[in-house]
Amino acid sequence: MRSLEKCVEDIVNSKNIAIFCHTTPDADTLASAVALKKIIKQNTDIETNPKQIDIFVDAEEVGDINSAIIKGVSINEQNVENYDLAISVDAADVARLGKWQELYQRTKNTINIDHHQSNTYFANNNLVLKTSSTCEAIYMLAKIKNLNMSDDVLNLLYSGIITDTNNLTQGVITVNTHKIIAEMMLRHINIDALKTHFFQNNPKSKAYLLQKALSSLRFSSSDRIAFMKITKQDLQEADASFDDTVGIVNHGIEIKGVDIAILAIKQEDNSYYVSLRGKNGINVSHIAAEFGGGGHDSMAAFQYDRLLTELHPLLTKACKEELSLHPKEELGEELFFGDDESERDKKEENSNDNNK
Ligand SMILES: [Mn+2]
Structure with missing residues (x-):
């Protein structure tokens, strides 16, 4: 996948990187941004290749449930005037970056990581995958490149997958989605705590x-x-x-x-x-x-x-x-579960007949 090679190359070679979420941010865009920042840091030798990575979100405030994703992470702190590389996560078109669209577009090198079919391929390098979530896309990209992902990162990526699929009931859910979750479960993710946090935690x-x-x-x-x-x-x-x-x-x-x-x-x-x-x-x-x-x-x-x-x-x-x-x-009303018992009875009858 040429665009993935280029993406990794550009990240390695950029000193100042800006990651952009979409407006009215959901868990997928926030978790993608924070996980991506952590993955870059966890796979970079800071001594020889120091990096400034800033995250931007056009939102007045992030609600209680999703604010857990960005807890302790600095947001909208522009530490340099111009970035070497701008990466958007989970944005189907550039207008979704809201007030940060201008900063994104004036950055010379841009990457767009997303999973919306309606993506407009607005960046220099577009990694648009048919996945449940941008978090799933990021997991796949990191996995192909054999990158380290801490348990923290897995919990973030899992959060994006379950929230974009309404706890695995809607949207684009593939064999890959389930495989990734199985891989995550073999490591360490807090499934019960995350399920409670995202699905049984509504404010009154x-x-x-x-x-x-x-x-x-x-x-x-x-x-x-x-x-x-x-x-x-x-x-x-x-x-x-x-x-x-x-x-x-x-x-x-x-x-x-x-x-x-x-x-x-x-x-x-x-x-x-x-x-x-x-x-x-x-x-x-x-x-x-x-x-x-x-x-x-x-x-x-x-x-x-x-x-x-x-x-x-x-x-x-x-x-x-x-x-x-x-x-x-x-x-029409499909029979989802077939009629195993009568099928089995029939088979047994048949085999009994044959034995006679
Ligand atoms: Mn998404």
Whole structure:
């Protein structure tokens, strides 16, 4: 993989490196940045090859749960005027770097490590892998190059994998994902503690926000679309932040018969962040792309600057087009588990017959 060779070469040869997360940072982008910094440090002889590595995130604040990832790590401290190398992690396009986009783009050498299919290949060197998360991509890249990864790093990378897949239930989960987790488990990762931290640790504000989102739940297209919204007033009344909105859309897609779940969140600047989930082969990244967004087949998102009343008919039309590609009758109730017992009985009967 030529681009990986070049990536490692550039990291080795750069003295000042800046790592960039995306705006509204999630666990994957934060953990990728911190893990990457640690991997570089753990595999560099600081005596002969000293390095300054700074991490940038355009965010007012990082919520309680994700702030554990960056605890003790300095963020947004620009120690040099110009960097030799800029690396973005988990950003599908350069605008996702927010206010740090300019610093990234004026750096002569840029690398883009990501896993979004909608990635725009905006860097000099683009390492876009079809993985569950950018954390999984970083693990693979480090593994191919036989780099050392401390237990700390494994815990960070595991955090990105489980959060981007809603604890291994959604998104791009491959044989590789499971293999990597097995390798991590053979080392040392705190699976129970991390599961509790990321999935059983919601602030009360999130529960109140969920209550409000669920009360807005509406169905359309023969109940194949579930729509929810969160208003600014909801956020205020629940004393919730944008972080608390993460995962709420899953409550829509978990409903029987629903193939597209939509959550529209009104943001501070009055634009909407629209989160989509799909199942039964529905590709919601196609829908998001129609509105300038992107993501993965089963999970995607986009921003919308105008009114919800304007968005509604457009979004409904886009969803219906996608649904028409997968008519309901084709998606009949599959038997997932087969019918082993009667199969076995039949075989036994047959073999008994043969023995007679
Ligand atoms: Mn990600």
